[in-house]
Amino acid sequence: MAETMTEIMNPGTASKEPGFPHAPQDWSTSAAETAAQGDGISLSDDHWETLKALQAYFDRKEQPNVRELHDALDEAFHERGGIKYLYEIFPGGPVAQGCRFAGLKPPAGAVDPSFGSVQ
Structure with a gap:
């Protein structure tokens, strides 16, 4: 049964990945893994949690x-070291690189080499 307006208006469209309710329609975990492998990163549970958080944030804003x-x-990763920890697991920047892996367009300024990215 259709659960979202998109499913009602566009029956038969591809369903979202299980566990990623806020993911972009054309995104998949395999696409994220491919992008991460291209950057030399093996996605861990913390990476996946970050991608879910990014997708949920973009869904609200x-x-x-x-x-x-x-x-x-x-704030979400405060107990593990916060943003400093996220820069360790996303060397290209948790916002810029994380958005790319999550299938999202990074907000303005996120890919500026002087702010939001360390690559």
Whole structure:
């Protein structure tokens, strides 16, 4: 049975990945794994949790703000070291690289080499 307006309006479209309710329609875990492998990263449970958090944040915000997103990730992973920890598992930046793996367009400023990314 259709659960979302998209499913009602577009029956027969591809369903979202299980466990990723906020994922973009054309995103898949295999696409994330391929992107991560291209960057030399093996996705761990913390990576997947970050991707889910990013997708949920983008689902709630029409125009995400890089600073608010940065702060939200820092708070969500505070017990593990916050944003510093996320930079360890996402060397290209948790916002820029994380958004790419999550199938999301990074907010303005996230891929600026002087802010939001360490590559």
